[in-house]
Amino acid sequence: MKGHVLRMTGVGVRRDGAELLRGVDWTVEEDERWVVLGPNGAGKTTLLAVAATEQRPAEGGVELLEESLDEADPADLRPLVGFAGSAVANRVPDSAIVLDLVISASYGLLGRFGEEYQTPDFGRARALLSQWGVLSLEGRRFGTLSEGERKRVLIARALMADPELLLLDEPAAGLDLGGREDLLRRLGRLADSLEAPALVVVSHHVEEIPPGFTHGLLIRGGRVVDAGPLEQVMTEESLGETFGLALKVEQDGDRWTARAV
Numbered sequence: 001m002k003g004h005v006l007r008m009t010g011v012g013v014r015r016d017g018a019e020l021l022r023g024v025d026w027t028v029e030e031d032e033r034w035v036v037l038g039p040n041g042a043g044k045t046t047l048l049a050v051a052a053t054e055q056r057p058a059e060g061g062v063e064l065l066e067e068s069l070d071e072a073d074p075a076d077l078r079p080l081v082g083f084a085g086s087a088v089a090n091r092v093p094d095s096a097i098v099l100d101l102v103i104s105a106s107y108g109l110l111g112r113f114g115e116e117y118q119t120p121d122f123g124r125a126r127a128l129l130s131q132w133g134v135l136s137l138e139g140r141r142f143g144t145l146s147e148g149e150r151k152r153v154l155i156a157r158a159l160m161a162d163p164e165l166l167l168l169d170e171p172a173a174g175l176d177l178g179g180r181e182d183l184l185r186r187l188g189r190l191a192d193s194l195e196a197p198a199l200v201v202v203s204h205h206v207e208e209i210p211p212g213f214t215h216g217l218l219i220r221g222g223r224v225v226d227a228g229p230l231e232q233v234m235t236e237e238s239l240g241e242t243f244g245l246a247l248k249v250e251q252d253g254d255r256w257t258a259r260a261v
């Protein structure tokens with residue numbers, strides 16, 4: 001059955017007198033794969049923080065799996081959301097062992113602190129590391145990993161608790177061309193999987209939209225410029241307004257490119 005996993009209505013966020021988001025209406029259904037596109041400072045990370053229940057909006061409503069955040073305990077809803085991005089990477093101790101980092105996501109922890117795990121938990125953690133191409137790193141310390149390796153490990157971690165919604169903040173940033181293409185292929189495979197959670201990927205670049213993604217939300221200055229099926233929102237007009245410059249946008253199969261004109 002199709003149902004909404006995330007719904008924001010009139011969401012506004014303010015911090016230290018600055019308006020970070022304003023009047024955001026956004027619904028993510030369980031079979032949708034969204035990319036959130038916008039320039040630096042547009043409010044993308046803030047939007048994900050609200051979706052991940054880490055930031056409470058000053059205005060408007062947020063529902064996760066049809067439960068209002070006003071009524072539910074965020075601690076009960078948090079395991080339903082997998083989140084990977086630099087905000088998580090910055091909190092991981094350099095000394096955390098990769099396998100421990102992934103497996104401890106079942107308890108919402110960033111490493112093992114004496115909790116008990118069963119054989120199937122280790123099996124799942126290793127299967128996820130393998131799915132993201134980093135099983136050989138299972139015994140390494142997080143602090144010794146490259147940027148690309150960290151990103152893959154954190155995506156595996158975000159999937160460990162079998163979330164209903166997976167939020168990835170700039171998964172392709174800082175990767176070389178081969179690393180980016182490999183990551184996009186793996187994200188495309190996840191997008192195609194019927195068992196995958198609803199997906200939301202944040203990016204600055206239309207070239208980083210993974211194959212199989214269905215919807216786009218364009219944001220600038222904390223306001224939604226456009227949101228809906230990709231073919232409807234990926235226009236030169238809407239993207240030009242979002243990034244503040246005239247653009248030539250092209251689609252080649254399920255990939256996109258954009259350049260200034």
Ligand SMILES: Nc1ncnc2c1ncn2[C@@H]1O[C@H](COP(=O)(O)OP(=O)(O)OP(=O)(O)O)[C@@H](O)[C@H]1O
Nearest residue numbers: 015016018020038039040041042043044045046047
């Ligand atoms: N405490 C704060 N006080 C004032 N402004 C803030 C505060 N925290 C964040 N901002 C501003 O809110 C805006 C949105 O920030 P956010 O990190 O959500 O943007 P973003 O789209 O993820 O940007 P980037 O692509 O550069 O990561 C930015 O202009 C940022 O400077």
